Amino acid sequence: MVVGLEVHAQIKSNSKLFSSSSTTFGSSPNSQVSLVDAAMPGMLPVINEFCVKQAIKSGIGLRAEINKYSVFDRKNYFYADLPQGYQISQFKYPIVGKGKVSIDLKDGTSKNIRIVRLHLEQDAGKSLHDQNPSKTYVDLNRSGVALMEIVSEPDISSAEEAGLYISKIRSILMYLDTCDGNMQEGSLRADVNVSVRKPNDKLGTRCEIKNLNSIKFIKQAIDYEAKRQIKIIEDGGEINQNTLLFDTQTGKTKPMRSKEEAHDYRYFPDPDLLPLEIDDDEIKNIKNNILELPDERIERYIAEFGLSKYDASVLTIERSVSDYFDEVIKSNKALQGHAKIVSNWISTELFSLLKKDNLDISTSPVSPKDLGELIILLTTNVISGKIAKEVLTEMFSSKKSAKYIVEKEGLKQMTDSSEIETIIEKILSENQKMVNEYKSGKTKLLSYFVGQVMKETKGKANPKLLNEILFKKLN
Amino acid sequence: MKIDKDTINKIARLSRIKLEDKESEDYIKDLNSILDWVEQLNEVNTHNVEPLSNISSSVLPKRNDISKDSNSSEEILKNAPDKLEGFFAVPKVVE
Numbered sequence: 001m002v003v004g005l006e007v008h009a010q011i012k013s014n015s016k017l018f019s020s021s022s023t024t025f026g027s028s029p030n031s032q033v034s035l036v037d038a039a040m041p042g043m044l045p046v047i048n049e050f051c052v053k054q055a056i057k058s059g060i061g062l063r064a065e066i067n068k069y070s071v072f073d074r075k076n077y078f079y080a081d082l083p084q085g086y087q088i089s090q091f092k093y094p095i096v097g098k099g100k101v102s103i104d105l106k107d108g109t110s111k112n113i114r115i116v117r118l119h120l121e122q123d124a125g126k127s128l129h130d131q132n133p134s135k136t137y138v139d140l141n142r143s144g145v146a147l148m149e150i151v152s153e154p155d156i157s158s159a160e161e162a163g164l165y166i167s168k169i170r171s172i173l174m175y176l177d178t179c180d181g182n183m184q185e186g187s188l189r190a191d192v193n194v195s196v197r198k199p200n201d202k203l204g205t206r207c208e209i210k211n212l213n214s215i216k217f218i219k220q221a222i223d224y225e226a227k228r229q230i231k232i233i234e235d236g237g238e239i240n241q242n243t244l245l246f247d248t249q250t251g252k253t254k255p256m257r258s259k260e261e262a263h264d265y266r267y268f269p270d271p272d273l274l275p276l277e278i279d280d281d282e283i284k285n286i287k288n289n290i291l292e293l294p295d296e297r298i299e300r301y302i303a304e305f306g307l308s309k310y311d312a313s314v315l316t317i318e319r320s321v322s323d324y325f326d327e328v329i330k331s332n333k334a335l336q337g338h339a340k341i342v343s344n345w346i347s348t349e350l351f352s353l354l355k356k357d358n359l360d361i362s363t364s365p366v367s368p369k370d371l372g373e374l375i376i377l378l379t380t381n382v383i384s385g386k387i388a389k390e391v392l393t394e395m396f397s398s399k400k401s402a403k404y405i406v407e408k409e410g411l412k413q414m415t416d417s418s419e420i421e422t423i424i425e426k427i428l429s430e431n432q433k434m435v436n437e438y439k440s441g442k443t444k445l446l447s448y449f450v451g452q453v454m455k456e457t458k459g460k461a462n463p464k465l466l467n468e469i470l471f472k473k474l475n
Numbered sequence: 476m477k478i479d480k481d482t483i484n485k486i487a488r489l490s491r492i493k494l495e496d497k498e499s500e501d502y503i504k505d506l507n508s509i510l511d512w513v514e515q516l517n518e519v520n521t522h523n524v525e526p527l528s529n530i531s532s533s534v535l536p537k538r539n540d541i542s543k544d545s546n547s548s549e550e551i552l553k554n555a556p557d558k559l560e561g562f563f564a565v566p567k568v569v570e
Contacts, residue, residue: 020541028548035550080568128562129568134567135564135567271529
């Protein structure tokens with residue numbers, strides 16, 4: 001299976017690429033449309049400098065060449081949501097050239113996916129087809145919003161890799177703050193090219209699946225399409241090059257329009273726009289202002305905290321999660337040696353609580369500092385892991401600190417061995433019959449005694465001490 | 476390059492212009508004479524010369540990223556032959 005992706009990422013900016021209309025999502029229809037966006041005669045495009053900087057920044061994040069000279073072209077086609085009759089895009093001279101993105105596979109290895117280019121272009125308006133049997137409704141609010149189209153080489157060889165690739169692109173753009181990464185709102189979407197071949201054969205004919213807006217659908221569509229193509233070939237047929245749509249209801253791809261009249265976009269340089277020239281200082285300036293990228297953060301987590309590559313990459317996919325982790329570690333020096341525990345507590349315990357309340361980590365009721373305090377209590381054996389989970393749940397709902405809850409509820413772990421011993425003796429004397437059974441070989445009963453002691457101490461006995469003493473007493 | 480009947484029909488279709496047969500004959504003639512004239516440029520050797528798309532020596536003017544509330548939705552929809560609740564309504568685009 002050979003897969004290449006074209007990712008369309010909306011640039012995070014206040015105003016559109018060539019007009020001052022707002023880019024806010026979800027406003028009432030046609031309320032953010034200037035005369036330029038509506039393509040009124042005589043209107044001229046003026047480029048948004050910030051969008052250019054965002055594209056350069058993204059290019060640097062994709063470890064790509066920045067082209068100091070690029071040109072805007074017109075891509076001509078007729079469609080109801082494209083009032084100009086052409087999309088301003090970049091064809092021959094894109095702003096960003098060859099780059100590469102590294103993805104971390106489950107088996108611990110990494111793979112580079114080569115980037116062909118990144119270019120700037122306008123987004124089109126939005127069409128609603130399903131509201132009326134004979135009409136299509138058009139909203140031009142999105143018309144003219146800046147897009148970055150990021151084109152990969154066909155280096156991807158499975159649906160899994162495609163998923164990792166788009167997550168990584170999303171992650172990089174979100175770290176750079178050049179795209180909000182919101183796939184549900186369409187800020188990030190992809191066209192996927194799929195073809196199949198026997199190992200070492202030349203490339204097969206490809207089909208393009210348009211406009212996928214979730215990682216799950218991208219993976220489903222690729223798997224379905226590859227199977228469809230393999231079946232055709234095995235039945236002795238041939239693949240026709242085609243543009244497809246993915247039906248999210250049925251999980252199948254279907255042809256979008258016949259290619260009998262292949263698209264003829266008649267690209268030519270837009271006479272309304274001069275070439276875009278960027279100088280070295282500007283590129284340097286943008287480069288110097290880039291904070292840490294996901295790959296650099298992964299390296300840091302491995303080097304400083306000894307996390308595995310896979311753990312580090314899972315932790316860094318979402319910038320907000322990774323920032324939270326950094327805050328926890330920063331809150332107490334002692335936590336530096338317990339990075340793995342911190343990472344686990346964030347990705348399991350905290351996440352399950354957040355998920356239950358449908359919250360995002362950036363609005364977590366438990367602050368990084370408070371979680372840090374809880375983990376300190378755990379790692380210094382003041383409380384057990386089981387109690388710590390209960391304390392976290394309590395912190396989540398009451399917003400009180402871990403220390404306060406532990407004090408107030410008397411949850412401190414029992415670490416005094418004579419105290420634990422007394423309780424063990426009590427439990428054993430109450431269960432003399434079972435002690436005899438144990439001694440005659442039914443050693444499974446050990447866990448029963450542990451359970452009884454825990455019950456008696458409300459889970460506060462230090463499990464390690466408890467096990468040691470109990471074992472000594474019984475043998 | 477010569478313009479023939481197929482080419483003229485294709486150009487007309489791409490431009491969404493309806494041409495009668497009589498008109499296409501005229502356009503074929505006109506366009507061919509324009510092309511013949513332009514053809515003279517081929518006498519110049521342009522090997523290794525980048526196409527010139529603009530003769531202006533000024534630089535691309537840029538604007539700051541400030542959004543302005545145009546509030547022109549009414550104005551924008553004024554020319555629409557058909558509309559509904561702020562949307563343009565067009566004949567169904569079937570895909």
